[in-house]
Amino acid sequence: MRDTAPNSWESRADAHSLYGFTDLPSIHARGAVVLTHGEGPYVVDVHGRRYLDANSGLWNMVAGFDHPGLIAAAKAQYDRFPGYHAFFGRMSDQTVMLSEKLVEVSPFDRGRVFYTNSGSEANDTMVKILWFLHGAEGKPERRKILTRWNGYHGVTVVSASMTGKPYNSVFGLPLPGFIHLTCPHYWREGRPGESEADFTRRMAQELEDVIAREGADTIAGFFAEPVMGAGGVIPPSAGYFQAIQPILKKHGIPLIADEVITGFGRTGHVWGSQTYDFTPDAIISSKNITAGFFPMGAVILGPELADRVQAAAEAIEEFPHGFTASGHPVGCAIALKAIEVVMNEGLLDNVRALTPRFEAGLRELARNPNIGEWRGKGLMGALEAVKDKATKTPFDSKLSVSERIANTCTDLGLICRPLGQAVVLCPPFIITEAQMDEMFDKLGQALTKVFAEVA
DSSP: OOOOSTTSHHHHHHHHOOOSSOOHHHHHHHOOOOEEEEETTEEEETTSOEEEETTHHHHTOTTOSOOHHHHHHHHHHHHHOOOOOOOTTOOOHHHHHHHHHHHHHSSSSSOEEEEESSHHHHHHHHHHHHHHHHHHTTOTTOOEEEEEBTOOOOSSHHHHHHSBOGGGGGGTOSOTTEEEEOOOOHHHHOOTTOOHHHHHHHHHHHHHHHHHHHOGGGEEEEEEOSSBSTTTSBOOOTTHHHHHHHHHHHTTOOEEEEOTTTTTTTTSSSSHHHHTTOOOSEEEEOGGGGTTSSOOEEEEEOHHHHHHHHHHHHHHTSOOOOOTTTTOHHHHHHHHHHHHHHHHSSHHHHHHHHHHHHHHHHHHHTTSTTEEEEEEETTEEEEEEOSBTTTTBOOOGGGOHHHHHHHHHHHHTEEOEEETTEEEEOOOTTOOHHHHHHHHHHHHHHHHHHHHHHO
16 A cells, blocks of 8 residues: 655655546555666566566567666767757768668568657657648548547547547547547457458448548548557457458558557567558557667658658658657667667567467466456457456446456556456566466456455
């Protein structure tokens, strides 16, 4: 429980912090967890308590919290050239090299990169790029953006409008012209007696119907996460992208893969779009691009969009957009090292090697009568809590079941994330077999305790 003394870390955090995406009743009862440092996949709080962070920070600390190579890359670049921008045709050598590397490891044979400070800003930037492009090509009416319910694309006004989450209504969002299609979650959204193949066909038909209703000539682009992350780790139904991409191509609507979470290895391939065997028109990257050691996002345009955007910029002699820290030299140096670490130092191999053990652990815990579904891809997974397994009936939201499970895990020295009625796991890529067993053992204890209290 929390330390209520006025000078305690918990009280000091309360006095001056506005908590984002935080269950405030839990904070009032338990206080914030104030951390001092990390050791591999573990973090340590001000009281010396150690936690296995099965959420990789916020999906992104894939190399752990003290990787010496990443720390050295940051220190070396700070010594050499600690900061600059990418405006007015001036940028660091690290920025140039990172753009080359990102295109090299992308699914594109060529392309262009634009840097931001986060995934939210990268999605926001991509929408502006599409609006800019269509306007330059004489189609200014192509402004509507298609996404899916439960998809998460960020917190700026535009990216929050893209995010298909009801909590954004408290901000008066989404803005007009942001349209959300059905979440492609077969277990939850499938109709009685509907096969998965039929469900996928229905998702494709819904897309056709929405395009017909809105008019293809009013739609700027379609954004999709290969696996929905903050929606609760929701893989698409079988054949989903193969069903929707031809429809989008037919109507000239770009498909943008939001790979903020899935990019750089989380699903077992460099890109989640490779896992699901489709090539988007552009990729949104963040989080793993620096292994969480620096705030960075990137828009990676494939060849067709790159050429069209370049032509649009040439026509007015500039692309009038950017951020002060875009292409920051320290961030770019860290990203270059992070890509090397993930791809060449065994981290991606470890994701692939441990995926079967990860899936087996989820499957075993899903035998619990109050777990309705386990789901996941690579090293991202979720367990969906239900009151009744046969009917998929969720618990009363007032019980805050997933929050209680996560809090119990914290008490046991494990950090995981509640999302709706699900508990999400996305461990660092450096996790070992023994640490994975520790993760599942502690989560299993938490499930047993909480379900005994609420079931």
